[in-house]
Amino acid sequence: MDSRRQxxxxxDTIQLAHGSGGKKSHELIHQLFLPFFNxxxxxxxxxxxxxxxxxxxxxxxxxxxxxxPIFFPGGNIGELAVNGTVNxxxxxxARPFFLSAGFIIEEGFSIEELRAIVKSMQEAAKRANVLxxxxxxKVVNRGKGDxxxxxxxxxxxxxxxxxxxxxxxxPGDAVLLSGSIGDHGMAILSxxxxxxxxxxxxxxxAPLNGLVEEIIKAGGRHVRAMRDPTRGGLAATLNEFAExxxxxxxxxxxxxxVNPAVxxxxxxxxxxxxxxxxxxxxxxxxxPEGEEAVLRAMRAHPLGKETARIGEAGYKxxxxxxxxxxxxxxxxxxxxxxEQLPRIC
Amino acid sequence: MDSRRQxxxxxDTIQLAHGSGGKKSHELIHQLFLPFFNxxxxxxxxxxxxxxxxxxxxxxxxxxxxxxPIFFPGGNIGELAVNGTVNxxxxxxARPFFLSAGFIIEEGFSIEELRAIVKSMQEAAKRANVLxxxxxxKVVNRGKGDxxxxxxxxxxxxxxxxxxxxxxxxPGDAVLLSGSIGDHGMAILSxxxxxxxxxxxxxxxAPLNGLVEEIIKAGGRHVRAMRDPTRGGLAATLNEFAExxxxxxxxxxxxxxVNPAVxxxxxxxxxxxxxxxxxxxxxxxxxPEGEEAVLRAMRAHPLGKETARIGEAGYKxxxxxxxxxxxxxxxxxxxxxxEQLPRIC
Numbered sequence: 079m080d081s082r083r084q085x086x087x088x089x090d091t092i093q094l095a096h097g098s099g100g101k102k103s104h105e106l107i108h109q110l111f112l113p114f115f116n117x118x119x120x121x122x123x124x125x126x127x128x129x130x131x132x133x134x135x136x137x138x139x140x141x142x143x144x145x146x147p148i149f150f151p152g153g154n155i156g157e158l159a160v161n162g163t164v165n166x167x168x169x170x171x172a173r174p175f176f177l178s179a180g181f182i183i184e185e186g187f188s189i190e191e192l193r194a195i196v197k198s199m200q201e202a203a204k205r206a207n208v209l210x211x212x213x214x215x216k217v218v219n220r221g222k223g224d225x226x227x228x229x230x231x232x233x234x235x236x237x238x239x240x241x242x243x244x245x246x247x248x249p250g251d252a253v254l255l256s257g258s259i260g261d262h263g264m265a266i267l268s269x270x271x272x273x274x275x276x277x278x279x280x281x282x283x284a285p286l287n288g289l290v291e292e293i294i295k296a297g298g299r300h301v302r303a304m305r306d307p308t309r310g311g312l313a314a315t316l317n318e319f320a321e322x323x324x325x326x327x328x329x330x331x332x333x334x335x336v337n338p339a340v341x342x343x344x345x346x347x348x349x350x351x352x353x354x355x356x357x358x359x360x361x362x363x364x365x366p367e368g369e370e371a372v373l374r375a376m377r378a379h380p381l382g383k384e385t386a387r388i389g390e391a392g393y394k395x396x397x398x399x400x401x402x403x404x405x406x407x408x409x410x411x412x413x414x415x416x417e418q419l420p421r422i423c
Numbered sequence: 424m425d426s427r428r429q430x431x432x433x434x435d436t437i438q439l440a441h442g443s444g445g446k447k448s449h450e451l452i453h454q455l456f457l458p459f460f461n462x463x464x465x466x467x468x469x470x471x472x473x474x475x476x477x478x479x480x481x482x483x484x485x486x487x488x489x490x491x492p493i494f495f496p497g498g499n500i501g502e503l504a505v506n507g508t509v510n511x512x513x514x515x516x517a518r519p520f521f522l523s524a525g526f527i528i529e530e531g532f533s534i535e536e537l538r539a540i541v542k543s544m545q546e547a548a549k550r551a552n553v554l555x556x557x558x559x560x561k562v563v564n565r566g567k568g569d570x571x572x573x574x575x576x577x578x579x580x581x582x583x584x585x586x587x588x589x590x591x592x593x594p595g596d597a598v599l600l601s602g603s604i605g606d607h608g609m610a611i612l613s614x615x616x617x618x619x620x621x622x623x624x625x626x627x628x629a630p631l632n633g634l635v636e637e638i639i640k641a642g643g644r645h646v647r648a649m650r651d652p653t654r655g656g657l658a659a660t661l662n663e664f665a666e667x668x669x670x671x672x673x674x675x676x677x678x679x680x681v682n683p684a685v686x687x688x689x690x691x692x693x694x695x696x697x698x699x700x701x702x703x704x705x706x707x708x709x710x711p712e713g714e715e716a717v718l719r720a721m722r723a724h725p726l727g728k729e730t731a732r733i734g735e736a737g738y739k740x741x742x743x744x745x746x747x748x749x750x751x752x753x754x755x756x757x758x759x760x761x762e763q764l765p766r767i768c
Contacts, residue, residue, distance in 0.1 A: 217442030
């Protein structure tokens with residue numbers, strides 16, 4: 079731990095990229111936060127902590143939402159805040175039950191817009207079958223915030239004794255993706271850039287706890303790890319898995335589901351959909367023995383109909399992700415560098 | 424619930440006062456949030472939700488910190504964020520164990536200052552005997568935030584079967600205050616206004632879970648309710664108790680501990696210390712049978728040495744707070760109106 083504390087950050091000030099989910103986020107977490115907040119729960123760097131509570135296991139996760147704009151095709155910041163934390167809580171296999179909600183509102187923000195956001199939070203909570211049980215509201219002076227930021231923190235309970243973790247991948251495991259990538263990020267970006275795509279690309283924000291339950295039921299102890307690829311996109315999630323488990327991850331471009339409108343917007347803006355945030359998709363890594371059952375279960379769920387087997391873990395390039403491209407080459411899919419899309423969630 | 428939903432807010436936009444902890448906060452919570460987030464946990468409006476978790480009871484509380492300035496005499500925003508949520512978690516009598524931390528950092532913020540904040544969060548967590556087990560970092564563009572905002576959300580466990588609540592006060596109960604009022608708020612305000620008091624007035628930020636344990640041990644089922652009087656000060660806390668329990672609360676100005684420097688600053692700025700935020704004090708309401716034991720236990724604890732019996736609950740003026748002034752008159756201590764001190768915590 080002391081040696082970690084010695085390493086310095088490469089910057090003196092915070093850059094947008096420090097919140098991107100990519101390399102600079104990684105550096106900030108490892109060089110600044112972890113050396114202080116050093117404990118076995120946090121050090122795992124999963125999206126949630128799994129805590130022991132007198133024999134029961136509890137999943138605990140927090141996320142703050144600063145998405146800009148706050149209303150977008152397919153949802154708004156409130157719905158995103160509920161779904162996003164529900165998803166982080168359940169990716170370890172827990173069933174989410176309770177959420178807190180903390181608001182930072184800018185002076186002058188419209189009460190009608192706030193009401194619309196709160197209403198859709200309640201609808202999202204109902205859909206995900208969770209209760210918002212405690213909250214806090216702060217107001218900051220005009221120009222010291224941006225309309226509204228929302229923190230949600232969630233609690234779930236583990237109703238089985240499985241231990242999913244990003245460190246558990248083994249060569250031979252299948253990598254399953256529950257549907258198309260890039261929808262959320264490109265919905266936000268198209269709107270921000272004023273592209274006409276904004277009418278056709280919708281955020282995929284959705285609560286994935288129901289799908290997770292089906293995966294656990296079908297795959298049981300063959301499920302190694304699950305994660306929802308949000309900031310940093312599929313590329314960041316797969317790199318985190320590869321690094322934590324010290325395996326290579328080999329994916330095939332051909333197998334990646336991408337909506338045509340998303341692909342079009344990505345091409346115009348010069349963005350790789352592998353790095354774009356999703357808010358209603360998950361990656362499940364499953365041992366070969368469980369692969370078929372999990373694939374079947376995922377495809378039978380409304381939020382997993384388009385599930386694809388996008389690749390597998392292997393011995394080659396341990397700690398890295400590579401992709402067989404459509405034209406037959408193989409390229410490294412690196413951890414995202416810099417920030418492509420600030421304030422995407 | 425439907426009738427509640429019909430009532431309208433008196434404003435069209437959010438004002439600083441909506442975050443003050445006073446009347447406008449109250450309106451925002453009751454007219455906008457509660458009609459949607461309607462459930463028995465939240466509706467109690469305690470500072471924490473007490474949840475059932477397979478036989479065990481769990482305390483869950485969230486708070487977002489937007490204090491300005493972020494460094495102040497006696498502490499900084501990080502220490503405040505840990506202590507404040509520890510205090511909210513434990514006021515129901517729970518023992519706090521775990522915290523999450525969610526950061527919103529403004530682009531350009533100093534990494535050295537961030538390190539100092541994170542370091543003092545770790546020190547505060549150690550002092551309060553809690554672990555920061557999960558976190559999130561978001562970065563917003565320059566001018567869309569203000570240096571750093573921190574959400575902390577905490578989990579504690581109830582190690583007894585008591586049910587403390589603001590609805591439980593009965594006429595005859597004693598109102599005990601653990602020490603001087605106004606220190607935190609006046610430390611911030613003196614600094615902001617450039618008063619020379621800034622050198623002598625220090626924030627009282629401290630974790631109160633140790634004191635709470637002693638109170639529970641000494642008072643047991645005679646302890647009706649506890650709360651830390653933060654935003655809105657002692658006046659807001661006592662009014663919330665009086666309203667929830669439908670009793671009058673009668674306090675004596677003579678018995679209120681106020682540090683001379685705080686009193687001086689309050690007089691210069693025309694502020695009533697009853698309305699000023701505290702961050703290391705608690706109010707305990709105790710049935711007569713437990714009063715003496717609790718008073719003794721509080722005074723034996725380093726954070727309760729100056730505990731005072733400031734008044735009692737009674738039949739007169741139900742739902743309201745009144746005070747016998749030093750000159751012998753009796754005045755109503757109303758819920759704070761408007762915002763006296765924005766961004767105090």
